Amino acid sequence: MLKPDYPITTARLLLRPFVLADLDVLYDIQSRADVARYLYWGPRTREEVADKLAERTGMTVLEKAGDSLVLAVELRATGALIGDVNLFWLSEEHSQGEFGFVLHPDHHGHGYAGEAATEMLRLGFEGLGLHRITGRADGRNTASARVMEKLGMRREAYFVQNEFVKGEWTDEVVYAMLASEWADR
DSSP states (O other): OBOOOSSEEOSSEEEEEOOGGGHHHHHHHHTOHHHHTTSSSOOOOHHHHHHHHHHHTTOOOBOSTTOEEEEEEEETTTOOEEEEEEEEEEETTTTEEEEEEEEOGGGTTSSHHHHHHHHHHHIIIIISOOSEEEEEEETTOHHHHHHHHHTTOEEEEEEEEEEEETTEEEEEEEEEEEHHHHHHO
């Protein structure tokens, strides 16, 4: 089980549970076509974002395989919500998890995704004791691939046209890190 102490503080960020007051900013992020471009969902309506936000407010603990931890990413200097990070407990038997991140495009290119994602890896390996954590991205999403590479993750697979998403066949790239690699980094 993993129940972090919140907020989680990094050099420039706070990772915290979502609250209902995050609706306007989360809608600004999730309603954008450029944000949803490489995700399974398209731009969301305000009502869809409100429904997802209500779910996210309860995703603060990993109690069993199948649970997700989804946290708001906030700039410490300004208090601005700039995106989210997540950790999904895939399997207790195989000690595996998966993580992800989504940031508002205005905050790309500053290292925030890597800073927040590092904390998800730390929580997974050091907090939950996972053996292996993966990250997946659309094959066209070179920015996310670069983030995972900078984190020291290894590219394990590139699946050509393996999923039909939003009316088109898409490629998928899979990165992974083992607990031993995390400890040796």
